[in-house]
Amino acid sequence: MTMIETRPTRTVLSASRTALGALILRDLVVLRKQFREFVLRTLIQPFLLCFVFLFVFPKIGQSVGGTATKGSLSFATILVPGVVGISILFQGVQSIALTMAQEFGFTREIEDRVQAPCPIWLVALSKVISGTVQALIAAAIVFPIASVVHAAGVTADISLHWLIIVTLVPIACVSMAGLGLVLGTSFEPRNIGLMFGFVILPITFLGGTYYPWTHLAPVKIGGFHWLQTLVLVNPLIYVNEGMRAAFTNAPHMHLYVIYPVMMGFAVTFLSLGLRNFRRRVLS
Amino acid sequence: MTTDVTEVIRTEDLTKSYPGMEQPAVNGLNLSVRPGEIFGLLGPNGAGKTTTAGILTTRVVPTSGVAYVAGINVAKHPALVKQVSGIVSQQNTLDRQLNVWENLYFHGRLFGINGRESRRRADDLLERFSLTKWARASVYALSGGMAQRLMVARAIFHSPSVLFLDEPTAGLDPQSRLALWDMLQELNAAGQTVVLTTHYMEEADQLCDRVAIMDHGKILALDTPSSLKQSTGADTIVSVKVDAGGDLLASALEAQLEGVVSTRVVENVVTVHVQGHDRLVPRVVGVAETSHVQILDLAVTEPRLETVYINLTGKDLREI
Numbered sequence: 001m002t003m004i005e006t007r008p009t010r011t012v013l014s015a016s017r018t019a020l021g022a023l024i025l026r027d028l029v030v031l032r033k034q035f036r037e038f039v040l041r042t043l044i045q046p047f048l049l050c051f052v053f054l055f056v057f058p059k060i061g062q063s064v065g066g067t068a069t070k071g072s073l074s075f076a077t078i079l080v081p082g083v084v085g086i087s088i089l090f091q092g093v094q095s096i097a098l099t100m101a102q103e104f105g106f107t108r109e110i111e112d113r114v115q116a117p118c119p120i121w122l123v124a125l126s127k128v129i130s131g132t133v134q135a136l137i138a139a140a141i142v143f144p145i146a147s148v149v150h151a152a153g154v155t156a157d158i159s160l161h162w163l164i165i166v167t168l169v170p171i172a173c174v175s176m177a178g179l180g181l182v183l184g185t186s187f188e189p190r191n192i193g194l195m196f197g198f199v200i201l202p203i204t205f206l207g208g209t210y211y212p213w214t215h216l217a218p219v220k221i222g223g224f225h226w227l228q229t230l231v232l233v234n235p236l237i238y239v240n241e242g243m244r245a246a247f248t249n250a251p252h253m254h255l256y257v258i259y260p261v262m263m264g265f266a267v268t269f270l271s272l273g274l275r276n277f278r279r280r281v282l283s
Numbered sequence: 284m285t286t287d288v289t290e291v292i293r294t295e296d297l298t299k300s301y302p303g304m305e306q307p308a309v310n311g312l313n314l315s316v317r318p319g320e321i322f323g324l325l326g327p328n329g330a331g332k333t334t335t336a337g338i339l340t341t342r343v344v345p346t347s348g349v350a351y352v353a354g355i356n357v358a359k360h361p362a363l364v365k366q367v368s369g370i371v372s373q374q375n376t377l378d379r380q381l382n383v384w385e386n387l388y389f390h391g392r393l394f395g396i397n398g399r400e401s402r403r404r405a406d407d408l409l410e411r412f413s414l415t416k417w418a419r420a421s422v423y424a425l426s427g428g429m430a431q432r433l434m435v436a437r438a439i440f441h442s443p444s445v446l447f448l449d450e451p452t453a454g455l456d457p458q459s460r461l462a463l464w465d466m467l468q469e470l471n472a473a474g475q476t477v478v479l480t481t482h483y484m485e486e487a488d489q490l491c492d493r494v495a496i497m498d499h500g501k502i503l504a505l506d507t508p509s510s511l512k513q514s515t516g517a518d519t520i521v522s523v524k525v526d527a528g529g530d531l532l533a534s535a536l537e538a539q540l541e542g543v544v545s546t547r548v549v550e551n552v553v554t555v556h557v558q559g560h561d562r563l564v565p566r567v568v569g570v571a572e573t574s575h576v577q578i579l580d581l582a583v584t585e586p587r588l589e590t591v592y593i594n595l596t597g598k599d600l601r602e603i
Contacts, residue, residue, distance in 0.1 A: 010366065026378075026389045111376045116393050282342060
């Protein structure tokens with residue numbers, strides 16, 4: 001029989017540090033165990049998008065979105081960065097929002113996780129860190145595949161801007177993981193279907209995956225570019241425009257808009273998500 | 284703020300009100316749990332015992348009053364309290380993504396125990412709780428009783444000052460229930476302080492060193508099970524089943540039977556609390572004969588906690 005502790009032996013800081021490490025270690029071990037499933041679920045959507053739009057459509061002579069009037073900018077060039085962006089979003093949703101819905105819901109695992117000897121918000125933060133890592137891995141495996149799956153004659157003009165890649169991709173991953181935390185803590189487990197229908201679908205279809213934000217100007221009423229203005233509330237727009245800036249030479253939203261807005265989204269989502277989490281756990 | 288070293292848990296006027304509820308769920312609770320005892324919070328659903336356990340395990344924020352675990356203010360330093368608490372909740376909260384052994388190992392790492400020591404303890408605990416065979420199995424493969432054992436093993440992994448169990452045997456089969464009682468008694472014999480909530484009289488009676496009977500957020504009585512039972516003033520209980528005339532028999536017994544403490548009639552069953560059991564059965568039968576009431580069945584037992592509970596609350600625990 002081991003000695004019974006009667007007083008805490010470690011400070012909150014030191015206990016929190018080891019607890020955070022253990023929470024992330026646990027997530028990485030689970031990721032390693034399920035890596036094949038992780039890769040499959042990460043690749044299926046990007047693969048289908050590229051397959052249909054960049055392979056099937058050119059083969060059957062179906063043009064996408066009318067005639068290309070912007071000269072040299074091919075649809076592949078538009079889609080490839082969009083596909084990376086959407087994969088980052090889906091990692092945030094899948095690795096955090098869905099697991100959290102399950103843990104808050106029928107498995108009640110969260111009850112145990114929040115007994116970790118650290119502040120409760122740190123448990124949620126550990127989820128965001130693991131989610132960010134998964135989103136980074138997802139981006140790294142989706143990009144090469146998205147760049148090669150297309151019919152002969154279709155070309156994506158890829159041009160890697162490394163400085164933007166190493167700074168913007170992580171920020172995008174954090175903000176989408178933060179979005180996952182907000183969604184996972186806002187929706188009741190039984191309403192997760194609603195989340196897909198009313199949040200994820202609008203975000204992806206109006207998130208600039210299939211078109212650059214800069215091309216939305218012609219959609220207007222009178223002189224008002226209503227769609228271009230409206231989608232500015234969509235965090236995915238900035239992610240996709242950022243990916244366009246990172247991976248292509250295509251026109252994109254200004255970087256001095258993308259960086260601060262995406263960081264703003266990251267901070268907002270994190271603080272909202274951590275607050276929600278605490279409220280869900282405590283009564 | 285000082286707390287007595289002879290207390291593992293102390294609460295002072297602990298109160299929890301939920302918005303929209305008329306009465307507080309916990310209402311000015313004063314508790315003290317000593318090291319090395321098995322302490323039971325007994326009461327019906329809604330009595331406030333789970334809320335009390337919730338406050339002590341940092342999940343419920345008290346409205347007023349203070350609670351200390353191992354001398355630490357729970358509301359002020361929840362993260363510290365969690366270092367010294369082991370918790371077995373009502374539901375199965377095992378990590379579904381990890382196997383049985385990993386559930387223990389990662390718990391150790393979470394509580395700052397290094398990899399080597401965590402591996403050793405995980406192996407030891409699986410052995411002790413007869414789960415070694417299942418070490419690499421998915422937790423989905425475990426039966427209810429085994430999952431419960433694994434949760435207890437996980438909760439004591441980091442040698443907590445106090446082990447909390449919320450309705451630990453609710454939903455367990457009788458065999459698993461007995462096994463869990465044995466296990467808790469064994470842990471307790473090795474010095475483990477245990478606090479459990481239960482609505483099973485039998486569990487409180489057989490397992491607990493001291494029992495607090497709760498209702499409406501308050502403690503109605505707190506003592507050892509045997510003292511609680513003695514407090515009824517009776518040492519024998521006679522249950523008489525009659526075909527009719529229960530009320531008549533009850534008043535006849537009160538008038539004629541020596542040593543009657545109280546009587547109660549529920550659906551043709553007369554329950555009589557008596558002090559002294561000398562020639563009790565013939566005397567009860569005699570009263571029934573002279574009252575012309577026909578006895579269908581008769582049983583003599585010792586007082587149970589249930590009796591105490593009924594006396595205190597005026598209601599039967601099973602009716603709730």
